[in-house]
Amino acid sequence: MLGGYSLSPRGTGQALFAKDPEVDALARALASLRRTTKTEAVRQALRSEIDREKNKFDLVAQSIAFARGLREQAGPNPRPADKAFIDGLYEDP
Template sequence: MPLYVKDPQVDALADELTALKGSTKTEAVREALRNEIARTKAEPDLIEMTRTFTRDLRARSGVGKPVDKVFIDSLYERD
């Protein structure tokens, strides 16, 4: 199935890439699409990034550490 692009800016970008690569428009578009697909697949998943962030934040915050008398007393000390 052919791909028809009627946007002059896209045509100009394809011409520029064709000139830089010394290739045809078809090859330039094919390579650009493959590169964009690879880049998109390599991006980390937003959900996993959020899980990692919250896991690291929890580890740095000290949540889950036992609360002892020394810690509680330190809350009431005046500087």
């Protein structure tokens, strides 16, 4: 079991069998680049994609945490980002 996904060939579904020539060519190319079997190349690619998809949600959570941290640093009475403040960002020190 990997992140809620069963990678076991003995699951309740059918085994993966791709008749698509493009899929076969992609698996063969990846296997060649990684110097492994097509099965292992597909396994690694699927795991990598599952991890990448899971990290998308982590990015949202990280962004929310970052925004909360900024609010905490600003304190209970943050300075407004008015014209004077923004103009001050571009002045020479």
